[in-house]
Amino acid sequence: MSTPLILITNDDGYNAKGITSLVNAVKDFGEILIVAPDKPQSGMGHAITVNDPIRCYETTQFKNIKAYCCTGTPVDCIKMGMFLLKDRKPDYILSGINHGSNVSTNVLYSGTMSAAVEGALEGVPSIGFSLTNYDPDANFSPSIKYIKAIFRTLIENNMKKGTCLNVNIPAVEENEIMGIKVCKQGRAFWDDTFDQRTDPFGNKYYWLTGSFGSKEKDENSDIYYLENNYITIVPTQFDMTCYESIKEINQWKLDEI
Numbered sequence: 645m646s647t648p649l650i651l652i653t654n655d656d657g658y659n660a661k662g663i664t665s666l667v668n669a670v671k672d673f674g675e676i677l678i679v680a681p682d683k684p685q686s687g688m689g690h691a692i693t694v695n696d697p698i699r700c701y702e703t704t705q706f707k708n709i710k711a712y713c714c715t716g717t718p719v720d721c722i723k724m725g726m727f728l729l730k731d732r733k734p735d736y737i738l739s740g741i742n743h744g745s746n747v748s749t750n751v752l753y754s755g756t757m758s759a760a761v762e763g764a765l766e767g768v769p770s771i772g773f774s775l776t777n778y779d780p781d782a783n784f785s786p787s788i789k790y791i792k793a794i795f796r797t798l799i800e801n802n803m804k805k806g807t808c809l810n811v812n813i814p815a816v817e818e819n820e821i822m823g824i825k826v827c828k829q830g831r832a833f834w835d836d837t838f839d840q841r842t843d844p845f846g847n848k849y850y851w852l853t854g855s856f857g858s859k860e861k862d863e864n865s866d867i868y869y870l871e872n873n874y875i876t877i878v879p880t881q882f883d884m885t886c887y888e889s890i891k892e893i894n895q896w897k898l899d900e901i
Contacts, residue, residue, distance in 0.1 A: 648674030648799065651734035651763075653721040655685045655742065655755030658705055658713040662741035665784035666773060667706060669791040670738060673799065677734070678711035679725040681718060681755075686744075688717045690758040700724055718755035722762040736798070737763030740773030741784055741791070745812050747866045748830040751880060760808040761882050769798055770808040776870065777815035786818035790875055794824070810878040812870050825874045830865030 650670060654663040658680035667676060679700070698716040705711055712728070714721045722737060739759040746754040751761075756772045763770030771794070775787055794811060803809075810829075814821065838850040861868065866876040 648735040649729075649732065650674050650676050651722065651725045651729075651737045651768075652676060652678045653680050653718055653725070653737075653739050653759045655681065655688065655718045655739075655759070657681050657684050658703060658711065660684075660743065661781060662743050662775065662784060664706070665788065666738060666741045666791065667709065669788045670795055671709070673795060674735065676709050677725060677729065678706055678709060679714055679721040679728065680711070681721060682713040682715050685717050685755045687753050688719075688755040688758070689753050690719055690761065691717045692723070693717060693720050698724065700728075718759040719762045722759050722766070726766065733766070734763075734768055736795075737766075737768045737770040738773070738795070739763075739770070740775075740811075741787060741813075742772070742774035743780065743782055744774065744778040745776040745870065746772065746774040746810060747812055747870055747876070751810060751829070757808075757810055757880065760810070761880065764806050764808040764880075765882055767805050769803045771795065771798065772808065772810050774810075774812045775815055776812065782815065786816065786821065787813045789818065790821070790824065794875075794877070804879075806883065807879050807881050810866075810876075810880045812866060812876045814870055814873045814875070816873055820873055821875060822873045823875070824877060825869040826877045826879070827864050827866055827869055829878050829880070830867030 656662055663680055693716045698720055700712050700714045703711050703713045714724050739756045742756040746757050751757045760770040760772035837853055839853050841849055843849055866878050869876045
């Protein structure tokens with residue numbers, strides 16, 4: 645059996661502590677190629693770069709592991725990784741560890757999870773990992789044991805094509821982690837607002853702010869379990885069809901228009 649090839653990226657930048665922690669967690673499982681953004685790309689969602697050139701530079705940030713920093717988005721990084729590999733496809737794609745959680749509808753905005761979804765689009769088993777701590781110097785040590793276990797279990801089992809895993813880890817000590825729960829995506833939204841400011845020249849500009857809050861108390865959601873110190877795993881897919889609505893909309897008699 646050949647050595648598995650693991651493509652790794654993130655959205656916090658190639659020099660973030662989270663991606664180094666992820667690489668250290670999985671480096672014994674196979675050959676690693678890293679293609680990560682050259683700067684933070686949080687909130688980029690599934691954006692790709694089409695109006696500017698993409699530059700990709702080899703970096704020694706990870707010592708003896710082949711690694712590149714890329715001027716594009718996290719999804720660009722996955723596409724670039726696939727390009728650099730030429731005819732060889734990665735066996736697994738991993739993204740993270742993100743500084744900050746990616747629960748609920750945050751998956752729509754998350755560069756971390758969009759990279760994992762891009763892996764699913766390519767038919768590659770993929771996982772996005774996030775820690776509920778936004779601190780650049782966050783402690784990822786308690787996560788390592790569980791990341792290894794989850795990734796090992798993925799290797800040992802098959803996952804439905806077109807699906808990736810959204811894994812969120814509470815920022816607590818290892819002995820405070822209650823376990824792992826496979827669950828559904830919770831229902832929560834950003835309460836957006838814009839902070840209006842003025843630059844030194846008297847020109848107005850705006851800074852997007854707001855708070856993220858749950859709209860329900862579903863005890864089988866990632867929000868609930870994460871708040872109770874469980875690691876959450878949400879199987880995530882790129883097919884956004886609302887199948888329940890197809891029959892309903894067909895009743896609109898659109899064929900009579």
